Each structure stands twice: as structure tokens, then as C-alpha cells.
Amino acid sequence: MEEDLLKEKEKLLKEKTVETMEKYSGGIINVKVAQVKLPDGKTSRREVVEHPGAAAVIAEHEQKIPLLLQYRYPTGEALLEIPAGKIDKGEAPEDCARREMLEETGYAVEGKLKLLTKFYTSPGFCDEVIYLYYADEIEKKSDLTGDSEENLHLLMLSREEILSMLKDNRIKDAKTIIGLQWLLNGGW
Amino acid sequence: MEEDLLKEKEKLLKEKTVETMEKYSGGIINVKVAQVKLPDGKTSRREVVEHPGAAAVIAEHEQKIPLLLQYRYPTGEALLEIPAGKIDKGEAPEDCARREMLEETGYAVEGKLKLLTKFYTSPGFCDEVIYLYYADEIEKKSDLTGDSEENLHLLMLSREEILSMLKDNRIKDAKTIIGLQWLLNGGW
Numbered sequence A, B: 001m002e003e004d005l006l007k008e009k010e011k012l013l014k015e016k017t018v019e020t021m022e023k024y025s026g027g028i029i030n031v032k033v034a035q036v037k038l039p040d041g042k043t044s045r046r047e048v049v050e051h052p053g054a055a056a057v058i059a060e061h062e063q064k065i066p067l068l069l070q071y072r073y074p075t076g077e078a079l080l081e082i083p084a085g086k087i088d089k090g091e092a093p094e095d096c097a098r099r100e101m102l103e104e105t106g107y108a109v110e111g112k113l114k115l116l117t118k119f120y121t122s123p124g125f126c127d128e129v130i131y132l133y134y135a136d137e138i139e140k141k142s143d144l145t146g147d148s149e150e151n152l153h154l155l156m157l158s159r160e161e162i163l164s165m166l167k168d169n170r171i172k173d174a175k176t177i178i179g180l181q182w183l184l185n186g187g188w
Helices: A004-012 A093-106 A158-167 A174-184 B002-012 B093-107 B160-167 B175-186
Strands: A016-025 A030-037 A043-050 A054-059 A065-072 A077-080 A084-086 A107-109 A115-118 A127-134 A139-140 A152-157 B016-025 B028-037 B043-050 B052-059 B066-071 B079-081 B084-088 B107-109 B111-118 B128-135 B139-140 B153-159
Touching: A004 B066, A004 B153, A016 A077, A016 B128, A030 A174, A054 A065, A054 A093, A054 A174, A065 A093, A065 A158, A065 B002, A077 A174, A084 A093, A084 A174, A093 A107, A093 A115, A093 A127, A093 A152, A093 B160, A115 A174, A115 B139, A127 A174, A152 A158, A152 B002, A158 A174, A174 B175, B002 B175, B043 B153, B052 B066, B052 B093, B052 B107, B066 B093, B066 B160, B066 B175, B079 B175, B084 B093, B093 B107, B093 B128, B093 B153, B107 B175, B111 B175, B128 B175, B153 B160, B160 B175
Parallel strands: A054 A127, B052 B128
Antiparallel strands: A016 A030, A030 A043, A054 A084, A065 A077, A065 A152, A107 A139, A115 A127, B016 B028, B028 B043, B052 B084, B066 B079, B066 B153, B107 B139, B111 B128
16 A cells, blocks of 8 residues: 555545534533535535543553543443543643553553554544553552542453453443553554 | 452442533534532533444455545544444444445445444543444445545555554554454454
8 A cells, every 4th residue: 555645545535624613612522513625526514523632551560451440421331441531731642641640540650651553533523632652661659549520440450351351342442442452462 | 350349339430410401413413511420429510422323344355454545524634444334323233334334345244243342432521332343254246435425435455554554553543443453463
């Protein structure tokens, strides 16, 4: 697959904004509706959820992987997820990753973070990007987990436990599945 | 990790709805804001994007994997994605997977679909669930790809090309990364 061919095709697919209407402005998300011009000249309507983006960290410490059980109101259930959180205004994604790791697990990232990938969670209607990092060294600093608005329960799980949970679909969060597959498979 | 312990912890984390306000009702998504009661008795506010859910298919045909290059307006770029689409009202996720495969690629799923996992794309603010299937047999039926509102370009890529693209982060869509990791790694 030639990179040039891909760029060429991408140009042909581009949709141009005709008009944008703000529909909702909230604490975390904004919603806009755009009228767009398609490559064939027709027009269509696109709903867009704007999100500040997030950073997430997959790590391993003494052969255990930190996961958080967190109640996710939109889903009506508690999910097992890798440490992650929204990027603050002006914050570098890597700083966000370090901050969330410490806030949510009480473990500090020692040394470097490796960016594994950045991806869109749901590009059909949302611009959210998640920066996914690997921390090869973390160290316990505190027993506190979460902030006042988050109710978290930290679990340190073995690779065997996690593999079993992936197979049984007891892990149900996209970023977590991507990070765990990367770790369990020893890379891409 | 005991399943019972997990259920017990989940109960303790539950957030109860006090009041819900509709903020936006659109073609694909709705937005609501809920006032919730946290386990410690405090209240908080949750923004929820409601989405009908989607189905996606990872497949391989003559050692090539079908991916679609599609312009994704919210992201401002064209992304490489596995065939996927929204579940119609009343439609079974598996029927949606078969329909989208045919509509988007011109290939029909022959025989069974295997459900690999279902996951939330962004559970912090959205209820979207994606059902991810594996089709071990597909057959070319048509040269048409996409519907009138979709501008798609079908690519049939080898495992080597895809591995290189995963490593270089040229694949940037969560469901696509999950499906490709599963296939390239020979399962979970």
C-alpha cells in the first residue's frame, strides 16, 4: 500500500463544511451539526461530538497489571479499565497520562512513557482521540485512588487473569482491550 | 479475580439517577444530562451521548483483509477502518454486520459470524456498544461500495501491510485496531 496513493484517495473523499450550528455546550462535550458538501457535490448533515481527548496507560508491576473498576453511568455498569482520563486544557498528553496514573492508582510512572498508538474512539460522530502509553516502570506512592467525582476500585491482575477476562468478554472498554492485547502479545 | 467479588464491588460503585434532562435529539445521537447520586451520598452531573450501537466485521479473503478508507468529518481526515455501521432499529447485531459488510465492501459473509467481543467505545460519556465479529468466509458479490451518504474506497491489504500500518499508527480507529490485533495474533 503506497502512502502516496492513500493521500491521493483521501483528497478525493474530503467533505467540506458549508455551515456549522452549535447544539449543546457542556462540561466535557460540545455538540455541533454541520452541513457538508460531499465529493460528488451533494450535501449531507454531520453530527459532531467534540471532546478534549484523553490519555491512557498500560503498565505492569511485579507481574501485575493495574486496572480500575469504575462505574460508568452511560453504560449502567462498572467496567474494568486501564488508568486514563481527559486531557486538561493546555496539558501535554504525556503529562496527562502521568497525572491520571498517579491520581487513579496511587502508582507513579518512573522514567519514560512509550506512545503505543493514538486512535479515535468513535470517528463517525466524535473527535475524541486517546493517546495510549506504555509505562515499563511504576512505583507505589499512595493508597488513595480517584478524585471526589470518581469512585474507583484498583485491581492488580495477572496476565492469566486478564487473558481469561478478555476471552470471556468481561473486559468491555475499547482502550483497555487495545492496551492489553498489545501487552499480552508482546507488541504489535 | 473472583467474579463474586467483582459483582460485590460493582454494587458499591453504583450511581443512581436523580433527574435527567434532554439536551439534544438528533439523527444519530441524543444528548442527556443526568444529576446522579454517588455511593458516598454526594451528587454529581453526568453528560451522556446516546447512540444506537454498531456492528463491525474483521474478515480475510485470499490472504487479504478488507479495509475501507473513509472520510470521517469529525476527525478531519480519512481513516482506514474495518467494515462497520450503525445498528438499525430492531435489527439484530449479526444482521447488521452482514448488511454492512455487503453494502460497504461488495463481499457477502458466507456461513457463520463469530462474535469476538462487544465493547464500549467511550464509556465515560457515551453508551455506544460495538459488536465485533469475525467472518471466516466472504465472497465477492458486487463492485459497489457504500451508500449515497458514504464515500468509501475499498482496500484489500495483506497481513504484512497491516502490521506495518499498525506500527506506524496509520491505523487510527479503535474497533479496527482491536479486530486487527485479534486476527494478527491468532485470537486472544
